[in-house]
Amino acid sequence: MTTIALLGNPNSGKTSIFNILTGANQQVGNWPGVTVERKSGHYKKDKKVEIQDLPGTYSLSPYSLEEEVTRHYLLQTPPDVLLNIIDATNLERSLYLTLQLMDFGIPMVLALNMSDLTERDGKKIDIEKLSYSLGVPIIATSAIKNRGLNEAVNIATKTHDIAHIEYDNRLEGALAEIGKVIHSSNRFEQIKCFEGDTLTLSQLSHAQQFEIKDIVKITEKVMSDDCESIIVNERYDLIGQIVQLCVTDISNGKANLT
Ligand code: BGO
Incomplete structure (x- = not known):
């Protein structure tokens, strides 16, 4: 059995992806001791793959029950691999959680979701460069168009490498x-x-x-600087460098009217 944990910011498309991957094979309950919904299921195409949905969160501080549940799960019962759902239209904010997740030392794959919307936004994301910069496999997905999701699971089941980020x-x-x-x-x-x-x-x-x-x-x-600002600034500096390297403006100065 391989366990894949789905993680991402709220509104990254995590629920849509969980539903497509598991279909009717879902169990819904609560996380132990708290009233936070726990959803898990088996991958439609391979029942030996368990998909564990984790609450949508921006950080792992823990400032909320959702963050506490996620952090406890990752520390106490780590899955085989993390499938981090990132919103391609909100790359900076999404990567802030990605960098925190990488600290757990669990193999990771990124699903660059909402990839159907990036061109509308006048942006092109170089996935190869992004993958190289972070040291993790990345698959462009669109939950709304059901694109890339099976590939993301296939890659996740084969990913065993742990990526490392180096700061100052x-x-x-x-x-x-x-x-x-x-x-x-x-x-x-x-x-x-x-x-x-x-x-x-x-x-x-x-x-x-x-x-x-x-x-x-x-x-x-x-x-x-103070300790908290040191960590926040290191993360945002790195994200800034990565975004500069991987994202191209293809709008030719045209205003985004959609
Ligand atoms: C609404 N592409 C696009 N374009 N949209 C997507 C994609 C994608 O790849 N993936 C998800 N969405 P959740 P969390 C909505 O509900 O799965 C959309 O919080 C609406 N609803 O359809 O819920 C998805 O679990 C009315 O959009 O995310 C959903 O992570 C108008 O992103 C939203 C417009 O997805 C959040 C959208 C009544």
Whole structure:
């Protein structure tokens, strides 16, 4: 059995894709202990593939029950592969979640959904370059036209590589040090410690928290910024570079009238 987890921002087309992939083979319930809907199902074309739908979310902070459920699932019962649904018409915002998901160290495939709308918006996305920049396979999909979805599942079932993103050396050094303190190579946990995430820190000893505080303080000083802004800026800087490399304006200055 292969488990594929569907993740994406709200309105990325995740429900449409889940319904097309699973058809009537769906189970609906709640996530344990919370009133957040849990939907899973089997892939219509191969019952050995389980599709787990996760709540639509922008971040994994957790500021909401949906974020908490998603984060808990990814840490405690990681799927074989993530199928991250990204809205091609909202690339920057979508990639912000993608970068956070990559921190979990789970193999990942991107479905560049709403790809039927990018030309209308006067944009062309170079999928090869985008895939190369992120180090993950990307398939252009359109849930509304039922395009690319089976291909996305086929690629997902064959994807075992884990992609790595590298930020500024000073931040990477701090994360490596935190990894040593918490005895974990899990980048998500390292970043959460760096950001001062209370849920993650509360699971550590006072001595570990103290050491982390020191590492963060030094990094904030050398990078002249506070810990949360350091992470946010690193992510947005990288996204800016990727978008500049991969997205071309093909509108020829014409106003978008649709
Ligand atoms: C409405 N292409 C296009 N063009 N639209 C898509 C695609 C795609 O690839 N995929 C999804 N949509 P959800 P989340 C709607 O409902 O699956 C559309 O939140 C409407 N509804 O049809 O719900 C999809 O689960 C009235 O649009 O996303 C849906 O991630 C007018 O994107 C919306 C216009 O999809 C969100 C659209 C009453």
